[in-house]
Amino acid sequence: MKPTYTKVKKWLNILWKITGTAIILVGLGFFVSRVINIVPSAELSKEEQIITILEQGGCFVCHGGPDYCTHINWPVFGAIISKNAEKGIRFANATSILEHFNDSRPIDQTLLIKSQKVVSERSMPPMSFRIIHWKSGITKDKQKIFLRWIYELMATDHGWPLPAKDRPFEPIMPLPDSLPADFAKVNLGRILYHDPRLSADSTVSCATCHNPGSAGVDNLDYSVGAYGQPGMFSTLTTYNAVFHPFFSWEGNASTLALQSAMTLVDPVIMGNESFEPVIDRLMADVPFTLLFIETYPDGLNADNITDALAQYHKVLITPDAPFDKYLQGDSEAIGPDAKKGYQLFKRLGCASCHNSIGVGGNSFEYMGLSNNFFSIRDRIRLPDLGRYRITARPEDIHKFKVPGLRNIELTHPYFHNASAPDLETAVEAMAYHQRDKLINKDKVHQIVSFLRTLTGTFREKPLTDSERQ
Numbered sequence: 001m002k003p004t005y006t007k008v009k010k011w012l013n014i015l016w017k018i019t020g021t022a023i024i025l026v027g028l029g030f031f032v033s034r035v036i037n038i039v040p041s042a043e044l045s046k047e048e049q050i051i052t053i054l055e056q057g058g059c060f061v062c063h064g065g066p067d068y069c070t071h072i073n074w075p076v077f078g079a080i081i082s083k084n085a086e087k088g089i090r091f092a093n094a095t096s097i098l099e100h101f102n103d104s105r106p107i108d109q110t111l112l113i114k115s116q117k118v119v120s121e122r123s124m125p126p127m128s129f130r131i132i133h134w135k136s137g138i139t140k141d142k143q144k145i146f147l148r149w150i151y152e153l154m155a156t157d158h159g160w161p162l163p164a165k166d167r168p169f170e171p172i173m174p175l176p177d178s179l180p181a182d183f184a185k186v187n188l189g190r191i192l193y194h195d196p197r198l199s200a201d202s203t204v205s206c207a208t209c210h211n212p213g214s215a216g217v218d219n220l221d222y223s224v225g226a227y228g229q230p231g232m233f234s235t236l237t238t239y240n241a242v243f244h245p246f247f248s249w250e251g252n253a254s255t256l257a258l259q260s261a262m263t264l265v266d267p268v269i270m271g272n273e274s275f276e277p278v279i280d281r282l283m284a285d286v287p288f289t290l291l292f293i294e295t296y297p298d299g300l301n302a303d304n305i306t307d308a309l310a311q312y313h314k315v316l317i318t319p320d321a322p323f324d325k326y327l328q329g330d331s332e333a334i335g336p337d338a339k340k341g342y343q344l345f346k347r348l349g350c351a352s353c354h355n356s357i358g359v360g361g362n363s364f365e366y367m368g369l370s371n372n373f374f375s376i377r378d379r380i381r382l383p384d385l386g387r388y389r390i391t392a393r394p395e396d397i398h399k400f401k402v403p404g405l406r407n408i409e410l411t412h413p414y415f416h417n418a419s420a421p422d423l424e425t426a427v428e429a430m431a432y433h434q435r436d437k438l439i440n441k442d443k444v445h446q447i448v449s450f451l452r453t454l455t456g457t458f459r460e461k462p463l464t465d466s467e468r469q
């Protein structure tokens with residue numbers, strides 16, 4: 001008995017020494033970091049102060065790509081940090097900050113919004129980094145400088161209002177009541193949008209899949225194109241697309257005119273091989289051709305047709321959503337559940353991706369950022385590869401355009417593959433796959449209540465037969 005007892009005592013002693021040393025080191029770390037982690041000198045320029053905070057914070061080590069992860073050969077901690085770096089760059093890629101410092105290019109809006117969240121919460125860098133890098137933590141003083149920099153860039157480069165005491169920062173902006181537009185062009189675009197002669201068999205118009213009477217979608221799992229051909233993706237709405245910087249799930253097009261052009265010559269959607277047959281079919285309609293020439297003197301050609309379609313999107317907007325009224329100061333515009341839902345939407349970090357006027361639409365993000373979404377499917381289909389199909393960059397596999405969530409209650413089914421039939425399923429899946437959170441029914445209900453307040457007023461209706469004449 002006795003020797004075993006001594007052995008246990010000996011091991012306990014060693015264990016205590018190890019934990020004791022660790023506690024002292026961590027304590028010392030905190031103490032020293034309080035003393036040495038000070039704000040950059042006020043004599044430095046604003047930009048130099050920020051670069052110092054970012055460098056001390058190790059932000060580029062984990063968010064700047066492999067070239068910046070210089071800790072790789074460190075014992076023990078090297079492995080922890082490079083694992084964090086692998087994850088970190090999937091959550092936030094800081095390339096656009098590095099570019100900004102090189103040639104003053106604007107920093108990606110979504111990256112600024114994501115940074116606003118982590119800096120407000122002082123949740124970055126991760127604890128495992130902070131305990132060995134004593135100057136890395138974001139102190140309250142550093143936070144003040146960092147947040148001011150973010151807000152100023154959002155104002156100058158992206159048109160956001162500067163937050164004030166009575167108007168704190170919100171990651172979502174209200175939708176304007178209207179956009180300046182040339183109404184003759186809008187009207188021609190509206191006629192074209194509803195014209196089935198745009199398709200090879202004259203059966204399908206833009207409105208077939210993007211019906212202005214049903215929130216700009218067809219509510220089908222996969223839309224049906226010319227000659228009854230099935231499409232690959234669930235339809236994205238054309239409503240409020242005008243606020244987005246690029247279009248389609250894979251981000252094929254950077255303007256609405258280009259998106260329209262690609263659709264018109266898509267073999268499945270419109271079934272046309274080129275623009276010529278489209279122009280020929282339209283030119284056969286003399287009254288329409290004359291009307292068109294009144295506004296576009298060089299007549300029916302690819303540029304003018306796609307321009308008119310793009311112009312029409314300026315009226316496909318849905319102002320007056322209850323949530324916008326709430327943002328503008330009417331605290332009664334949304335109910336208590338929706339208010340809780342909005343707080344959750346921010347706290348869980350949904351707003352990190354679904355942000356600004358469109359409540360999304362501004363960035364490409366991994367579907368399955370935290371927990372793989374595709375391993376649970378029987379097989380991965382081509383469209384599941386996401387943006388990779390356009391860029392051929394392996395890091396773009398499973399990246400998709402973040403859909404805008406305005407009018408989301410009406411645009412079911414959800415996800416690029418229509419795998420979520422209702423909002424509850426979509427919200428639960430998002431919390432798990434993007435945020436590693438299993439949320440209960442009450443929380444799902446609150447978030448869905450919030451999402452329902454994003455439904456605005458639809459002023460556009462499908463074209464009637466008499467309008468078509």
Ligand code: HEC
Pocket residue numbers: 053054057058059060061062063081084085087088091092114115117118124125126129138349352
């Ligand atoms: C040791 C690696 C590491 C360092 C250093 C680090 N990060 Fe991170 N960062 C991560 C990881 C890992 C995540 C993923 C989120 C998580 O695990 O909580 C992340 C997530 C983020 C996100 C995304 C949050 C979101 O809502 O999706 C932002 C923004 C961010 N970090 C900013 C920073 C900034 C700013 C700094 C410097 C002050 C920093 N990070 C330093 C590893 C790091």
Ligand code: HEC
Pocket residue numbers: 193198204205206207208209210223224225226231233234235236237238241244246247248249250256259260263264268269270309361401
């Ligand atoms: C057969 C159905 C169908 C027709 C017809 C159709 N679309 Fe689409 N549209 C889709 C689908 C499906 C998507 C999303 C798929 C993708 O990403 O490739 C989409 C995406 C879009 C988007 C991008 C929305 C966003 O948020 O990124 C715009 C804009 C758009 N279509 C405009 C048009 C216009 C203009 C026409 C008429 C010239 C048209 N579409 C005809 C099915 C259709």
Ligand code: HEC
Pocket residue numbers: 345348349350351352353354364365366367369400401402403404405408411413414415416417423426427430431434435447
């Ligand atoms: C990392 C970025 C990211 C985060 C965080 C995120 N989403 Fe998403 N969300 C996406 C992407 C990307 C899609 C499209 C995925 C697809 O279709 O494969 C999407 C799709 C959706 C859709 C369906 C939209 C449609 O038109 O089909 C809803 C609803 C949604 N998200 C809600 C949420 C909620 C609620 C949260 C927070 C729990 C959240 N998202 C967090 C990126 C994100």
